[in-house]
Amino acid sequence: MKVLLIVNPSASSVTARTRIVIQKALSADHRLEVAATTRRGHATRL
Numbered sequence: 001m002k003v004l005l006i007v008n009p010s011a012s013s014v015t016a017r018t019r020i021v022i023q024k025a026l027s028a029d030h031r032l033e034v035a036a037t038t039r040r041g042h043a044t045r046l
Contacts, residue, residue, distance in 0.1 A: 003030040006043045 003026055007019055026032050035046050 001030050003032050004046065005032060005034045006037060006046055007034060008037045008043075 005023065005026060007014075023032060023034060037043050037046070
């Protein structure tokens with residue numbers, strides 16, 4: 001299964017280390033693509 005992980009690099013509650021852990025966990029069983037949002041509403045377009 002392909003998974004799209006949408007991340008907000010400006011989010012203060014999620015550290016870079018946490019994102020790496022989540023990415024590794026998801027990519028172990030799925031084809032993972034990571035997309036970072038750049039502005040308000042961007043995640044909706046992704």
